[in-house]
Amino acid sequence: MQITSPRFKQNAHEALGDAALQRALGNLKAGFPGKRAAAVARMPEFEQLRDAARDLKNHILEHLDFYLETFEANVKRRGGHVHWARDAEEARAIVLDICRKAGAKTVTKGKSMITEEIGLNDHLAANGIEPIETDLGEYIIQLRGEHPSHIIAPAIHVNLDQVSDAFHAHHGKYGKTERQTEPRALMNEAREILRDKFIAADVGITGANFCIAETGTTVIVTNEGNGDLTQTLPRVHVAVTSIEKVVPTLEDATLLHRLLSRSATGQEIEVYGTWSSGPRRPEDPDGPAEYHVVLLDNGRSNMLGNEFREMLRCIRCSACMNHCPVYGAIGGHAYGWVYPGPMGSVLTPAFIGVEQAGNLPNASTFCGRCESVCPVRIPLPKLMRHWRAREFEKHLTPQGFRFGLGVWAWLARRPKLYRLATQVATRVLKPLGGKTNRIGSLPLAGGWTAWRDLPAPQGRTFFEQWKDRQQAGGAK
Amino acid sequence: MSGREAILGNIRKGLKRSGPLAGTALELCQTRLREHRPNLIPARAQLPHAGQVELFVQMAQEASATVARVTERAAVPAEVARYLADIGFAAEAIVAPDASIAGLDWSAAGVATEARHARNGDRATVAPAFAGIAETGTLMLLAGPQSPTTLNFLPDAHIVVLDAARIVGPYEDAWAMLRSERGEGWMPRVVNWITGPSRSADIEQKLQMGAHGPIRLHIVLIGD
Structure with a gap:
C-alpha cells in the first residue's frame, strides 16, 4: 500500500474536515471505551491479570528463540510446515509459492493485520490469484478499494449509506440488484455471496493471535466465524503471523485470552476461539490437507535489542486507539500506513523508518490514556518519546523547531x-x-x-x- | 543464510546471547512447558459445581445462546424436535457421528437425521461438547471424525449437547480435563471455544447476529 505517513499533518487536517468520517468516529467513541469499562468492572482481578500478562510477555521475549524453535518442532511433529520470513518481501514470496503449488485461483482470507503489513493482497492479485476478504468489515473496505482504519474494526470509518453504495455497486453480478439499506439485510447479502467464495477457495489465509510452543497450535479469535470457514473448507490453510505471538503453554494463551476481548470490544470473550494443531488427520472428514505457518520478523528482532522491546508485548487489542483523543479526532487512515493510534505511532517508525513516520509519535499530548488501558502495560507515551529523541538526534526536525527547543533548553538550565x-x-x-x-x-x-x-x-x-x-x- | 537462522541469530543478538538458550535458563523454560501451570484464575470461576452450572447457563444466555435443560440423554431428540419446530425449521438435522449423538433414538422423536460432517445448505446440526466453561458460558468442542468441525460453522442453527457433569469453572480446568482424559501432549486437530452465535458489528458498530457462522446457538444441557 502507498505510505502517506510523511504527509500526516495534511492527512489529519483533511480528516478533521471530513463530515462523514467524523460521524463514523462518533460511533467508536460512543462504543468501545464504555464497553471495556463495563467488562473490566465485572472482573475484579483485571489489574492483577494485566500484571501477570506483562510478566508473561517479558518472560517470552527474554527466551523468544527457545519458544519459537519449540513451536516449530511441535508444528512439524503434527505434519505442519513452518516458514520463516525476514521481511515483507520474503513473506509475500512464501505465501505466493504455497498458493501456486496449490494451483490456487482464489484464496479466502480471515482478518489479518500481518497480511496488511506485508501487502499480501496486492501481491497475490498481481500474480493472478484473487484474494477475497471475508471479515465483514474487511470485505466492505476491499470493495471500496481501501485499507483498514482500525486493527479490529477495519471499516469503522464507513457509514451505513456507504456500505449500501458499495454493495449495490458490486453485487449486481450476483443478481443482487436491489439496494439494501438495513444492516441486517446488508449482512445477509454478504453472508450469501461469501458462502460461495468459501466453498470455491483453494487456499484459506488467516492470521494467528497466539502460537503455542508446547503444542504447536495457532489460535484465531473471531466473532463472525469467517476465520473458521476460511481455514476449514479449502485444501490448504496458511496462518501468517509474527514472531512475538508465540506463548509457552495453553494456560499462558488462556491468560492473554482473558484480557484480549475485554480490552478490545468489551466482550467477556470472543464468540469463536479456535485452536488449530496441524493438518487434517487420516480419519478426519473435514479440515485442510495442508497446514502452514509463516513467521514474520520484519524488524521485530531488532526491537528486542533496543529501547522499543516493550512494544513487542502488544497483543493487538486496539484499546489504546479506542481511548486515544488523537485517533478519535482523525481516525486511522490519517496515520498513513497499517497500524494507527498509539501502538501504530510506536510501531510505524520501527517498520518503515522514523524518517517517514516521525510525525506520528509527535501527534500526542502524552495524556496517558493508552498506557492506562493497555492489557500488557506497554508504556506507550515513553516509547513515543524515544522516537522523538531519535528524530531529534537524526536532525529530522525542522530548523525553527530545533532553534526554539535550543532556546528553551538554554533557558531551562538557568x-x-x-x-x-x-x-x-x-x-x-x-x-x-x-x-x-x-x-x-x-x-x-x-x-x-x-x-x-x-x-x-x-x-x-x-x-x-x-x-x-x-x-x-x-x-x- | 536462511531466514530461519538469520532471525534466530538476530533475536540472540538482541538478547545479548551468543547461542541457543542453555544451562539453568533452558531448564527453567523446559520445566515451564512441562508443568504448564495455570496463571491467576478469577474468583468468579471458582465455585461449587451447582454454582458453576448456574453461571454457565447465565453467561451462555448473556452471549445470546439459548439453553434447554433435560434430565437425561434419551430426552435430547425430543428437545431438538421441539426446538426445530419452535424456530420454524423442518424436523431434520445433520448429527455428529459420535455414538452419544448419532446413537440416540431420533426417529422416535420424528427428527430425520444423517450422521456426517456438514455441507453447505445444511440448516441444522447437532454436535457434542467436550466441556462447558462456566466463567463465560463457553462451549469447548473437539474436532475429529466423531465430531467434524464443519458442524459448528456451516448451519444456520447449531445445537450442542452438553452433559452438566462436564461443566467446569475456569478454562484451565477444561485444559486439565483434556490432558487427563486424552493424554499429555495430545491435541485434537482443532479445539473450538464457542460462546454464543456468530455476530458482527462492522456496520456502524451495530451488533447483528449470524454474520458467517450459525445465526442461532442452542445448548441442550443434560442433568445437573
Missing part, C-alpha cells in the same frame, strides 16, 4: 533567568486574554492559535504561587 522570563511573559500575556481570558491569536504561536485559543495566564507563575503557599504553610 533557573533564575527562567523564572524571570516566565514572570514577564505571564504579565504580558494576561491582558491579551481580555474578558474571556482566552487568546485567539498570538505572534510566533500561530500554529497553536490557528486551531484553538490559548488560555491566558492568570498573572502569577506557578513558582510564585508555590512560594506564597509554602510561606503561608510555614506561618501556621
